[in-house]
Structure formats: structure tokens, C-alpha cells
Amino acid sequence: xxxxxxxxxxxxxxxxxxxxxxxxxxxxxxxxxxxxxxxxxxxxxxxxxxxxxxxxxxxxxxxxxxxxxxxxxxxxxxxxxxxxxxxxxxxxxxxxxxxxxxxxxxxxxxxxxxxxxxxxxxxxxxxxxxxxxxxxxxxxxxxxxxxxxxxxxxxxxxxxxxxxxxxxxxxxxxxxxxxxxxxxxxxxxxxxxxxxxxxxxxxxxx
Numbered sequence: 001x002x003x004x005x006x007x008x009x010x011x012x013x014x015x016x017x018x019x020x021x022x023x024x025x026x027x028x029x030x031x032x033x034x035x036x037x038x039x040x041x042x043x044x045x046x047x048x049x050x051x052x053x054x055x056x057x058x059x060x061x062x063x064x065x066x067x068x069x070x071x072x073x074x075x076x077x078x079x080x081x082x083x084x085x086x087x088x089x090x091x092x093x094x095x096x097x098x099x100x101x102x103x104x105x106x107x108x109x110x111x112x113x114x115x116x117x118x119x120x121x122x123x124x125x126x127x128x129x130x131x132x133x134x135x136x137x138x139x140x141x142x143x144x145x146x147x148x149x150x151x152x153x154x155x156x157x158x159x160x161x162x163x164x165x166x167x168x169x170x171x172x173x174x175x176x177x178x179x180x181x182x183x184x185x186x187x188x189x190x191x192x193x194x195x196x197x198x199x200x201x202x203x204x205x206x
Contacts, residue, residue: 007073007080011123011187016115017073017080018123025071025082026050026057028104032084038102041141043163043170066090068097068128072116074107083107086120088133095131097124113144117151118184125179126188132178138163139171152177152184 009017021029030053032038039047048056060069072084084103091097099120103113124130135153137144153175161169190196 007071007082009073009080010070011119011191012073012075013119013185013187014111014115015075016112016119017075018070018086018116018119019073021057021061021069021071021085022082023057023061026054028082029053029057029085032102032104035105037105040166041102041138041144043138043165045164066092068123070116070120072101072103072107072112074110074112081106083112084116086116088120088124088128088130090128090130095129097128097130097133099124099133099135113147114150117147117153119187121152121177121182122184122187125182126186130179132176134174134176136172136174138165139173140165145173145175148175152182154181 007017007019007022009019011018027050030048030050033053034047039045060067067087067089069085069087071082072086073080074083075081082104084101084107086099086101088097088099099117101113101117101120107113121133124133133153134156135148136159137148139145139158154177155173156176157174159172159174162172163170
């Protein structure tokens with residue numbers, strides 16, 4: 001499969017799609033994760049080797065009970081291009097999961113992050129049946145924080161001076177999302193019931 005062939009998509013909305021991990025994209029995943037913006041955004045200080053990422057991907061594709069991982073696609077010029085990766089690391093005891101996302105350069109600045117995050121929450125609440133999804137983000141990463149807020153996350157606290165941003169100590173913001181606050185399109189429900197999609201506010205207004 002070439003990168004621009006029609007991929008398997010579990011969910012798609014507004015030109016953004018979520019599909020399974022793909023072994024043939026290992027090199028791209030590795031490049032995206034080790035880009036300087038992604039490393040800075042997550043406060044990582046050392047890059048991962050391609051060999052290490054390859055072994056990690058093999059494990060992620062083999063053992064899926066405690067995780068759900070997606071390749072993010074953006075539709076452009078009639079093709080679906082892989083532009084990022086997102087994941088839920090699940091704690092089944094508490095019906096919760098930690099959320100992660102990163103995008104390639106061609107996936108930034110087009111609303112892809114917000115749409116992908118919204119779809120992951122739809123999946124988390126209506127397929128995986130989670131009660132809470134949470135994340136941490138460096139306070140200086142304001143672009144990411146705005147995207148998370150648009151998707152339905154709310155700030156629940158701050159851990160002061162606990163991370164780094166461009167060589168300087170930085171606060172970490174903690175955010176979470178719960179099913180009752182989910183604002184996005186109900187794509188999972190539409191797929192199961194064969195109905196049109198709409199936001200919760202739109203459905204309530206009918």
C-alpha cells in the first residue's frame with residue numbers, strides 16, 4: 001500500500017480520518033515523533049532510534065488490550081495522506097485513558113488536531129466505554145491547549161515548574177474530558193445506527 005492509497009478508515013469527518021497503525025509507515029512515525037516541535041511539545045530530551053521505534057511499533061500492533069492507537073489522515077486533492085498518530089493508553093480498572101497526539105508538519109494549521117482529537121473522544125466514550133480521558137500539556141504549548149479545549153477537554157489543574165520549554169522551566173497543565181461534556185459529532189452512533197451525524201447541541205435543538 002502506498003501512502004496515498006485509500007486507507008482503512010474507522011472514522012472520518014471534515015477531511016480528517018482515523019485508521020489503524022500500519023507497519024509500512026514505521027519510518028514516518030519515527031520521523032514525526034523525533035521532529036523538534038513534537039519533542040519540545042512533550043518535553044522529550046532525547047530522540048529515539050529507528051530500531052527502537054520499529055520494535056516499539058511491533059509491540060503496539062501485537063498487544064492492543066490496554067491501548068488504542070490510530071494513524072491520522074488528512075484528505076487533500078482526492079487522496080488521504082498520513083499526517084500523524086494518536087493514542088489512548090487505557091486503565092481498564094478505572095475506565096480511563098491518557099491521551100497522546102502528534103502531527104507532521106503538513107498536518108498542522110488546518111484544524112486536523114482538533115478534529116482528530118474530537119474523533120478519538122467519540123471512540124473513547126462510545127466504543128471503549130471510558131468514563132474519563134486525560135492529558136498533560138506544557139503550559140507554553142498554547143496551540144495544543146486551544147485544540148484540546150475545542151475538542152472538549154477542560155483544565156483541571158497545574159503542576160508548577162515541572163517540565164521544560166526551550167531550555168526554561170515550565171508549568172504543566174492537566175486536562176480531562178468526560179462523556180457528559182462531549183461536544184463533537186456523534187460519528188460512532190451514526191455508524192452503528194446508520195443515521196446522520198450532529199453535535200449534541202444540534203441534536204438537543206431538534
